[in-house]
Amino acid sequence: MLGFQPPAIGDEEIAAVTETLRSGWLTTGPRTVELEERFAEYVGAEHVLAIASGTAALHLSLLALGVGPGDEVITSPITWPATANVVVHTGATPVFADVRDSDLNIDPERVAELVSDRTKVILPVHLAGQPCDMDPLFDLALPIVEDAAHAAESAYRGRKIGALSEATCFSLYATKNIAAGEGGLISTNDSKVAEAINDLRIMRRMQGSLYDIVVPGYKANLSDVLASIALVQLGKVEKHREIRERQFAAYDAAIAELEGLETLERDSRDTHAMHLYVVRVDPERAGGTRDEYRARLAEQNIATSIHFLPVHKLTAYRELFPDQVPLPVAEKAGDEIFSVPLTPAHSDEDIGDAVAALRRVHASFTG
Ligand SMILES: Cc1ncc(COP(=O)(O)O)c(C=O)c1O
Structure with a gap:
């Protein structure tokens, strides 16, 4: 059987994992920080946060933008269910806007018709790697979280996906263009969004020698073992x-x-x-x-x-x-x-x- 999307893992990834295992860091550490820095440079964003999955990246981005019960998030019906599931997890309601027949990306005209005073965020999905038609979405002047699980290399009209909106979410799932097995990356130019996501993902802020929490967060950080695979994949x-x-x-x-x-x-x-x-x-x-x-x-x-x-x-x-x-x-x-x-x-x-x-x-x- 010719596999659908087996991963392209070589000796370099295997060597990187071995080195990380010998380094003494299994969880979030120097490899994760290096991945965040290298990916920020790659997409041209000020902040990148490594997350446990693309799904968690979307979830935390919505929470960081204040999405919650009573809100609506407009998204595409042609996507992996995780995109809509995370809206439900926040307590908000997913509102599906129909897609364009040409590329099956969300149709900005349908989105405009669905905007209401409950709309908190627009969540477009760059299906297969084709960027959505973003300009008419920007014209709606609402916060945007992009599902860029397929779009690591994509650029919209010459501008790299990852530096265009409030938060852009990438996936490092086994089949993705940059694959670590599991994992996600969020890019943003908004330091408040970055800080909120950081508090949500790792549940801990050091205050001198003690720890504190400012929100009851999640466990959604990435491990150095996976980050070391993603770093090699990013190089390729x-x-x-x-x-x-x-x-x-x-x-x-x-x-x-x-x-x-x-x-x-x-x-x-x-x-x-x-x-x-x-x-x-x-x-x-x-x-x-x-x-x-x-x-x-x-x-x-x-x-x-x-x-x-x-x-x-x-x-x-x-x-x-x-x-x-x-x-x-x-x-x-x-x-x-x-x-x-x-x-x-x-x-x-x-x-x-x-x-x-x-x-x-x-x-x-x-x-
Ligand atoms: C369009 C889309 N959104 C979100 C996800 C979720 O990413 P993850 O599997 O890393 O949680 C995926 C794929 O896995 C996807 O294809």
Whole structure:
């Protein structure tokens, strides 16, 4: 089976972990601080805070901005459920704005229609690495927390994602472009937000030789063991992106010839992080549904995934918020999209195998 997104871990990461284990620091320490400094330089932000996960990064960012019961947070339905779950964890209500058909990113026009006096934060998600259309969101003059789990290398109109809004949240999860297994990073230029997140993540502030707490915080700090992996991965980020760029080009070339299959639009004014290659199936023209394509690819030993099923249709959200309004663009796309293998751990030959399988499967449906 050709894996969907196995991690690209080499001898350097293994050596870095060994060195950290021998250093005497297992928890947050010098490697974590170094990661924060290097990532701040990379994205051009004043502050970076290392966090236990991308999910916790989003949660603490919302709390730091004062989100709580009675508030609304407007977000995308085409995302990993964590994006909406953390809104629920704060006691606020997630309000889903439909996405644009072109790239399945949140549609700023739909967001503008949903803004109310309860709206506390807008939470856009840069799906697959394509930045959202940020200028119309900035025009709404509300605090923004970006879900940049897919967008480590992304830039919006020449400006790096990570230094644009109140807080930007990255993930170091096993499949991500900078992977440590688990972990997250928050970047911000607001020192008050940074301080609030720091109090929430580590539960402790030294006062001379004693400790004190200023809020009943969480345990959401990152360990040096994971930070040491992320540091090596950060050093490889451009090299790995170049490999994925070639993989994107191979898929683009195939898709262009396969009737009924498309990928998501990429805006040439932006830098795309090329985190996921999403294939969209028009069942009429492609001769089969998304689920049939995935099943046949699995028979050909090609693993695929879905990014994402619309969150508001998942059981917890149907039960918690039964009055959700229909989101036709997201719901249609949710039935039509799947993601193909993409990772620097795969060789050009591996991706060639995936492309050949996609062509065979397409031929089997279209005769
Ligand atoms: C869009 C998106 N948001 C948030 C997350 C949560 O990140 P983590 O797994 O690091 O908690 C993920 C993925 O894992 C994601 O894909």
